[in-house]
Amino acid sequence: MTDAKEAPNAPDYSGLKAVFINCTLKPSPSFSHTECLMDVVQKIMEDAGVTVQSYRSVDHAIAPGVYPDMTKEGFDEDAWPDISKTVMASDILVIGTPIWLGEVSSECRKIIERLYAHSGETNDKGQYIFYGKAGGCIVTGNEDGVKHCAMSTLYSLSHIGYTIPPQADAGWIGEIGPGPSYGDKQDDGSRVGFDSEFTQRNATFLAWNLMHMANLLNQAGGIPEYGNSRDAWDDGVRYNHPNPEYR
Amino acid sequence: MTDAKEAPNAPDYSGLKAVFINCTLKPSPSFSHTECLMDVVQKIMEDAGVTVQSYRSVDHAIAPGVYPDMTKEGFDEDAWPDISKTVMASDILVIGTPIWLGEVSSECRKIIERLYAHSGETNDKGQYIFYGKAGGCIVTGNEDGVKHCAMSTLYSLSHIGYTIPPQADAGWIGEIGPGPSYGDKQDDGSRVGFDSEFTQRNATFLAWNLMHMANLLNQAGGIPEYGNSRDAWDDGVRYNHPNPEYR
Amino acid sequence: MTDAKEAPNAPDYSGLKAVFINCTLKPSPSFSHTECLMDVVQKIMEDAGVTVQSYRSVDHAIAPGVYPDMTKEGFDEDAWPDISKTVMASDILVIGTPIWLGEVSSECRKIIERLYAHSGETNDKGQYIFYGKAGGCIVTGNEDGVKHCAMSTLYSLSHIGYTIPPQADAGWIGEIGPGPSYGDKQDDGSRVGFDSEFTQRNATFLAWNLMHMANLLNQAGGIPEYGNSRDAWDDGVRYNHPNPEYR
Amino acid sequence: MTDAKEAPNAPDYSGLKAVFINCTLKPSPSFSHTECLMDVVQKIMEDAGVTVQSYRSVDHAIAPGVYPDMTKEGFDEDAWPDISKTVMASDILVIGTPIWLGEVSSECRKIIERLYAHSGETNDKGQYIFYGKAGGCIVTGNEDGVKHCAMSTLYSLSHIGYTIPPQADAGWIGEIGPGPSYGDKQDDGSRVGFDSEFTQRNATFLAWNLMHMANLLNQAGGIPEYGNSRDAWDDGVRYNHPNPEYR
Numbered sequence: 002m003t004d005a006k007e008a009p010n011a012p013d014y015s016g017l018k019a020v021f022i023n024c025t026l027k028p029s030p031s032f033s034h035t036e037c038l039m040d041v042v043q044k045i046m047e048d049a050g051v052t053v054q055s056y057r058s059v060d061h062a063i064a065p066g067v068y069p070d071m072t073k074e075g076f077d078e079d080a081w082p083d084i085s086k087t088v089m090a091s092d093i094l095v096i097g098t099p100i101w102l103g104e105v106s107s108e109c110r111k112i113i114e115r116l117y118a119h120s121g122e123t124n125d126k127g128q129y130i131f132y133g134k135a136g137g138c139i140v141t142g143n144e145d146g147v148k149h150c151a152m153s154t155l156y157s158l159s160h161i162g163y164t165i166p167p168q169a170d171a172g173w174i175g176e177i178g179p180g181p182s183y184g185d186k187q188d189d190g191s192r193v194g195f196d197s198e199f200t201q202r203n204a205t206f207l208a209w210n211l212m213h214m215a216n217l218l219n220q221a222g223g224i225p226e227y228g229n230s231r232d233a234w235d236d237g238v239r240y241n242h243p244n245p246e247y248r
Numbered sequence: 249m250t251d252a253k254e255a256p257n258a259p260d261y262s263g264l265k266a267v268f269i270n271c272t273l274k275p276s277p278s279f280s281h282t283e284c285l286m287d288v289v290q291k292i293m294e295d296a297g298v299t300v301q302s303y304r305s306v307d308h309a310i311a312p313g314v315y316p317d318m319t320k321e322g323f324d325e326d327a328w329p330d331i332s333k334t335v336m337a338s339d340i341l342v343i344g345t346p347i348w349l350g351e352v353s354s355e356c357r358k359i360i361e362r363l364y365a366h367s368g369e370t371n372d373k374g375q376y377i378f379y380g381k382a383g384g385c386i387v388t389g390n391e392d393g394v395k396h397c398a399m400s401t402l403y404s405l406s407h408i409g410y411t412i413p414p415q416a417d418a419g420w421i422g423e424i425g426p427g428p429s430y431g432d433k434q435d436d437g438s439r440v441g442f443d444s445e446f447t448q449r450n451a452t453f454l455a456w457n458l459m460h461m462a463n464l465l466n467q468a469g470g471i472p473e474y475g476n477s478r479d480a481w482d483d484g485v486r487y488n489h490p491n492p493e494y495r
Numbered sequence: 496m497t498d499a500k501e502a503p504n505a506p507d508y509s510g511l512k513a514v515f516i517n518c519t520l521k522p523s524p525s526f527s528h529t530e531c532l533m534d535v536v537q538k539i540m541e542d543a544g545v546t547v548q549s550y551r552s553v554d555h556a557i558a559p560g561v562y563p564d565m566t567k568e569g570f571d572e573d574a575w576p577d578i579s580k581t582v583m584a585s586d587i588l589v590i591g592t593p594i595w596l597g598e599v600s601s602e603c604r605k606i607i608e609r610l611y612a613h614s615g616e617t618n619d620k621g622q623y624i625f626y627g628k629a630g631g632c633i634v635t636g637n638e639d640g641v642k643h644c645a646m647s648t649l650y651s652l653s654h655i656g657y658t659i660p661p662q663a664d665a666g667w668i669g670e671i672g673p674g675p676s677y678g679d680k681q682d683d684g685s686r687v688g689f690d691s692e693f694t695q696r697n698a699t700f701l702a703w704n705l706m707h708m709a710n711l712l713n714q715a716g717g718i719p720e721y722g723n724s725r726d727a728w729d730d731g732v733r734y735n736h737p738n739p740e741y742r
Numbered sequence: 743m744t745d746a747k748e749a750p751n752a753p754d755y756s757g758l759k760a761v762f763i764n765c766t767l768k769p770s771p772s773f774s775h776t777e778c779l780m781d782v783v784q785k786i787m788e789d790a791g792v793t794v795q796s797y798r799s800v801d802h803a804i805a806p807g808v809y810p811d812m813t814k815e816g817f818d819e820d821a822w823p824d825i826s827k828t829v830m831a832s833d834i835l836v837i838g839t840p841i842w843l844g845e846v847s848s849e850c851r852k853i854i855e856r857l858y859a860h861s862g863e864t865n866d867k868g869q870y871i872f873y874g875k876a877g878g879c880i881v882t883g884n885e886d887g888v889k890h891c892a893m894s895t896l897y898s899l900s901h902i903g904y905t906i907p908p909q910a911d912a913g914w915i916g917e918i919g920p921g922p923s924y925g926d927k928q929d930d931g932s933r934v935g936f937d938s939e940f941t942q943r944n945a946t947f948l949a950w951n952l953m954h955m956a957n958l959l960n961q962a963g964g965i966p967e968y969g970n971s972r973d974a975w976d977d978g979v980r981y982n983h984p985n986p987e988y989r
Contacts, residue, residue, distance in 0.1 A: 006484045012474055026559045026608065028569065044490045045475075065520045065553060065601055075522065102611055102651045103889030107559055107604035114520065114595050132414055145915060148403065148844030149890035155406060156399030157596045164461070165402075165412035167379055167471065174886060177915045178940025199919025202481055205489045209475020214411070217471075221464055224414065227259055228292075228456020234449055237253045242452045243291045273806045273855065275816065306806060312767045312848055322769065349858055349898045350642030354806055354851035361767065361842050392668060395597030396643035404843045421639060421671045425693025446672025500978045506968055538984045539969075626908055646897030649906075650889065653896060658955070659906035661873055661965065696975055699983045703969020708905070711965075715958055718908065721753055722786075722950020728943055731747045736946045737785045 014212045015050030016219070019043075019093035022084075023057045024109035026099065033057065035097040035141045037184030038173060038194075038204065042095060042139060045208035054087050058108045065111055067118045081115045088116070092215040093135050094163065096154055100142030100174070105150045113157045120161050126223065127232030131162030133223030135214040137207050140172035141183045147172035164218060166210035171203035261459045262297030263466070266290075266340035269331075270304045271356035273346065280304065282344040282388045284431030285420060285441075285451065289342060289386060292455035301334050305355045312358055314365045328362045335363070339462040340382050341410065343401055347389030347421070352397045360404045367408050373470065374479030378409030380470030382461040384454050387419035388430045394419035411465060413457035418450035508706045509544030510713070513537075513587035516578075517551045518603035520593065527551065529591040529635045531678030532667060532688075532698065536589060536633060539702035548581050552602045559605055561612045575609045582610070586709040587629050588657065590648055594636030594668070599644045607651045614655050620717065621726030625656030627717030629708040631701050634666035635677045641666035658712060660704035665697035755953045756791030757960070760784075760834035763825075764798045765850035767840065774798065776838040776882045778925030779914060779935075779945065783836060783880060786949035795828050799849045806852055808859045822856045829857070833956040834876050835904065837895055841883030841915070846891045854898045861902050867964065868973030872903030874964030876955040878948050881913035882924045888913035905959060907951035912944035 021043055025033040036057065043053050061080035064071035071079040088094060098109035122130040136158035140150040151170035159165050173183040173194040181187070183194040194200055218224065226233075228240040268290055272280040283304065290300050308327035311318035318326040335341060345356035369377040383405035387397040398417035406412050420430040420441040428434070430441040441447055465471065473480075475487040515537055519527040530551065537547050555574035558565035565573040582588060592603035616624040630652035634644040645664035653659050667677040667688040675681070677688040688694055712718065720727075722734040762784055766774040777798065784794050802821035805812035812820040829835060839850035863871040877899035881891045892911035900906050914924040914935040922928070924935040935941055959965065967974075969981040 006486070008474060008477075008480060008485045008487060010474065011488065012472065026561060041490055045488050048488045059559060067520065067595065101561065101604070101608050102654060103893065104604060104607075104647060104651075107601045107608055110595070110598060110601035110604050113598075114601055117596055129414065145886060145888050146890065147886050147918065148407075149887065152399045152403035152844065153598060155403060155412075156395065157598075159402060159412050159414060159416055160395075160596060162414040164414060165406050167376065167406060167409040167411060168476070169406055172918065174918045176917050176938070177888065177913065178938055197917070197919055201486075201489050205481075205487050206476045209487060210471065213472045213475070217464060217468055224457065224464075225259065225460045227255060227257065228460070229414070229453045230255075233255060234452075238255045239253070239448075240255060240452050240456060241258065241292050241295050242448050243288055273808065312800060314767060314842065348808065348851070348855050349901060350646065351851060351854075351894060351898075354848045354855055357842070357845060357848035357851050360845075361848055364843055392639060392641050393643065394639050394671065396640065399597065400845060404845075407843060419671065423670050423691070424641065424666065424668045425691055444670070444672055500980070502968060502971075502974060502979045502981060504968065505982065506966065535984055539982050542982050623908065642897065642901075646893045649897060649900060650893030653906050653908060653910055654889075656908040658908060659896075659900050661870065661900060661903045661905060661970070663900055695980075695983050699975075699981050700970045703981060704965065707966045707969070711958060711962055718951065718958075719753065719954045721749060721751065722954070723908070723947045724749075727749060728946075732749045733747070733942075734749060734946050734950060735752065735786050735789050736942050737782055 011049065013050050014216055017051045017093065017212060017215050018091040019046055019051050019053045019095065020087050020091040021053060021055040021095045021097065022112055023055065023097040024106050024112055025057060026059060026106055026108060028059050029057055034182040034184050035099050035139060038141055038171065039095065039097045039139050041204045042171065042208045045205060046212060049212055051212060056084055058112055063111060063115065065114065067114050069118050085119065089130065092219060093211045094158065095137050095139060097139040098150055098154065100140060100146040100150055103146040103149055105153055109154065116161055123232050126226035127230035128224065128226055129162035129231060133218045134163050135166055135211045135218065136163030137169035137211050140170060142174045143180050143182045144174050144177050147174055164214055166214040168203065168206045168210060171200060171207045173197060173200045258296065260297050261463055264298045264340065264459060264462050265338040266293055266298050266300045266342065267334050267338040268300060268302035268342045268344065269359055270302065270344040271353050271359055272304060273306060273353055273355060275306050276304055281429040281431050282346050282386060285388055285418065286342065286344045286386050288451045289418065289455045292452060293459060296459055298459060303331055305359055310358060310362065312361065314361050316365050332366065336377065339466060340458045341405065342384050342386060344386040345397055345401065347387060347393040347397055350393040350396055352400055356401065363408055370479050373473035374477035375471065375473055376409035376478060380465045381410050382413055382458045382465065383410030384416035384458050387417060389421045390427050390429045391421050391424050394421055411461055413461035415450065415453045415457060418447060418454045420444060420447045505543065507544050508710055511545045511587065511706060511709050512585040513540055513545050513547045513589065514581050514585040515547060515549040515589045515591065516606055517549065517591040518600050518606055519551060520553060520600055520602060522553050523551055528676040528678050529593050529633060532635055532665065533589065533591045533633050535698045536665065536702045539699060540706060543706060545706060550578055552606055557605060557609065561608050563612050579613065583624065586713060587705045588652065589631050589633060591633040592644055592648065594634060594640035594644055597640040597643055599647055603648065610655055617726050620720035621724035622718065622720055623656035623725060627712045628657050629660055629705045629712065630657030631663035631705050634664060636668050637674050637676045638668050638671050641668055658708055660708035662697065662700045662704060665694060665701045667691060667694045752790065754791050755957055758792045758834065758953060758956050759832040760787055760792050760794045760836065761828050761832040762794060762796040762836045762838065763853055764796065764838040765847050765853055766798060767800060767847055767849060769800050770798055775923040775925050776840050776880060779882055779912065780836065780838045780880050782945045783912065783949045786946060787953060790953055792953060797825055799853055804852060804856065808855050810859050826860065830871065833960060834952050835899065836878050836880060838880040839891055839895065841881060841887040841891055844887040844890055846894055850895065857902055864973050867967035868971035869965065869967055870903035870972060874959045875904050876907055876952045876959065877904030878910035878952050881911060883915050884921050884923045885915050885918050888915055905955055907955035909944065909947050909951060912941060912948045914938060914941045
């Protein structure tokens with residue numbers, strides 16, 4: 002790795018903003034294996050000029066629920082309205098989650114539920130509010146479940162309006178059975194998973210594909226609104242949907 | 249619907265090609281509920297100028313396996329090499345599947361296994377062969393499982409290189425329990441699901457988002473190759489992946 | 496239904512205990528659709544003599560985490576140690592969850608993470624602590640996902656030691672798209688889903704199969720420990736596992 | 743392992759019958775990693791006296807579909823009616839599947855679709871035909887997905903009537919990324935995964951829990967029919983389901 006060749010002409014993506022939400026169950030300052038891998042992707046983005054803001058969800062008093070602001074639904078506290086402002090202002094969202102029993106963490110589901118709470122909002126084209134943004138995820142565990150957690154998380158993002166570029170997930174898991182997790186220090190001083198070329202490659206491709214897609218969407222002014230404006234649809238526009246009476 | 253307003257300036261996507269693969273278990277000429285909904289999406293695309301080719305997988309002798317041509321692995325027959333040529337030549341792939349026990353059909357998994365068989369191939373930028381294409385899916389059943397089947401199918405497409413635009417799935421299911429499926433004729437002459445505005449809207453948004461994304465990628469010459477060329481990675485290029493020795 | 500025939504010889508299961516955990520996101524006293532269906536199963540069990548205790552998880556300050564008592568891990572409060580005592584004392588566990596974006600609720604994952612926290616504990620035979628108990632689930636939503644949520648929840652229960660009887664899930668969902676949920680009052684005074692014979696049947700079968708299985712396991716003194724004692728395995732017992740050296 | 747302690751009083755289960763269906767994509771005589779692990783479980787059962795019959799599905803001309811005999815639906819050939827007779831005559835069913843893209847194989851889905859085809863059949867108590875049997879699964883891959891594949895497969899079995907004992911799955915996967923699979927010969931002559939105590943333990947517990955559960959069900963004459971007879975339900979029996987009119 003020390004003599005890694007570099008490709009010429011790295012793009013400058015200094016106009017882009019990204020938000021990373023780490024859904025570990027462990028409050029700071031505990032070490033989070035998921036964060037350890039998220040840091041790799043964040044660093045690649047920052048080196049390309051992207052402004053990145055990151056959150057560890059469990060450190061914030063985010064209420065459960067499916068409304069944008071749960072203090073209006075009877076909860077005393079809710080950190081989500083503030084965090085969601087950053088999400089709305091960002092071109093890229095990266096969700097990180099540990100794996101428990103083969104599934105994403107409860108924190109991850111809570112964040113997705115809160116994102117989903119905004120599914121009734123539309124942008125100035127009448128599209129769902131997350132249109133024009135790119136989403137991806139990072140998953141770590143000690144043995145099993147990266148793909149399953151990724152498919153669930155990426156589908157949720159796609160469903161609410163994010164574009165999912167190719168290979169939009171990266172992760173690390175070890176051989177089946179109990180064992181160390183990503184970033185754990187080993188007796189020889191090395192750290193688990195750091196030498197996995199597979200994880201390195203996926204983290205790199207994830208970072209760049211998210212940036213390319215966000216930039217592509219930005220350059221295009223978002224996704225064209227013909228055919229997908231919720232507001233226009235509700236107003237009666239049908240975009241050539243075949244008339245069921247004549248089918 | 250008869251007086252649906254139309255939006256002005258429908259894009260002309262006559263340069264695009266799409267392939268639809270219907271993974272019903274029922275050979276032709278049996279009625280396929282899934283095909284009935286796929287036809288809606290296909291019609292919207294054709295009206296926008298897209299050239300569409302469609303297959304019903306069970307009508308073709310597609311061998312099981314994870315190689316591009318299973319006749320080289322001992323099978324007598326394999327229709328996949330021909331079908332895969334159409335997939336490779338198309339900008340858009342739409343997979344349709346019925347739901348059985350809450351999961352995609354065995355035919356759907358077989359098609360995905362065969363697509364995955366090409367994951368070692370790269371384009372002239374060194375990217376995975378499906379980079380630069382847009383993918384989506386259509387799911388029908390009588391009662392449950394659209395989202396689950398969609399998350400599995402879309403993840404597979406994303407994993408092998410497809411870009412997944414927002415809301416890249418459409419489907420129809422009825423209330424829990426046994427009941428009719430999409431397109432079944434009812435006593436009053438109407439057909440099940442045709443009046444579901446939700447399904448109409450999702451089918452429409454799916455069609456247009458796939459076309460917009462395919463066009464966007466075509467205009468951009470595909471996804472930029474900085475950071476995601478498998479060939480360059482294998483040649484030692486690391487695209488600013490942080491050196492693990494210094495972390 | 497008013498003239499429903501009754502079968503003779505309903506078993507008396509007055510020795511059994513069951514615990515129901517409702518993982519709705521809505522705190523009391525909000526109406527929970529999931530609870531509305533859980534009540535049916537609870538009533539059938541109570542009529543058969545079973546002692547049932549029920550919780551709505553969001554009403555209790557249950558900390559996130561994967562340890563039995565999170566107050567020992569830095570959290571100020573944790574209601575789980577008390578609730579887990581009821582779980583340990585019960586023969587049957589029924590988890591109820593709403594569906595959000597096709598998945599179980601974050602509360603449901605939190606409860607499963609906390610159950611999993613006990614996976615290192617063993618009973619007096621050396622088996623995992625949940626051996627000898629029967630588990631099931633109830634899932635409600637407005638349109639899609641009963642089977643997906645059930646497979647995730649039942650697998651988690653099976654993995655930690657519960658026995659899953661046949662047809663261990665019941666649920667209600669409506670036709671695809673927005674719509675009312677189980678138990679919502681309709682204009683004509685009826686309540687949504689109450690007339691679904693499919694849901695009635697599944698709720699009934701679920702209730703009785705959980706009771707039969709719990710009783711069967713109780714009568715047998717639990718699952719025989721030959722071949723599944725974690726303590727014995729750790730002590731070197733191999734129960735005829737073929738010696739890999741000779742394979 | 744050579745000096746593994748043995749527990750006294752191994753049960754004699756010579757009255758039980760089991761059927762193993764291996765859903766690898768590779769026809770015989772190719773080496774199947776999944777079969778290699780299934781053999782461990784089969785050997786433990788045979789040593790306990792169980793009569794085991796095994797199939798590799800891809801070796802048989804099993805038609806796709808959801809009917810018991812697809813030759814009646816237009817297919818020229820269908821090996822399922824014969825295989826299903828063995829399944830019906832067996833107390834235990836073990837399904838083995840490789841993992842492709844984080845999911846079960848297309849062969850596995852095909853087998854489950856064919857099992858599901860019998861869901862309309864009932865036993866002499868009026869219960870679904872698979873009541874009174876125990877089911878489990880074995881999953882192998884090179885890197886990810888045992889739990890996801892297990893939850894899907896076990897749910898399908900539970901749904902059609904099988905009882906799922908605790909820890910009803912066993913599997914092997916390696917660290918994330920490309921790599922050898924279970925049973926592959928390594929340079930030092932050892933075979934991949936054979937030394938995984940985790941896989942050994944799960945395979946052993948799976949084998950014994952399936953036998954214990956099948957025996958328990960046999961001794962009890964199956965699951966009591968009060969509350970779960972499909973035939974009685976269809977005849978109007980409601981088993982104390984609360985009358986919705988009075989709720």
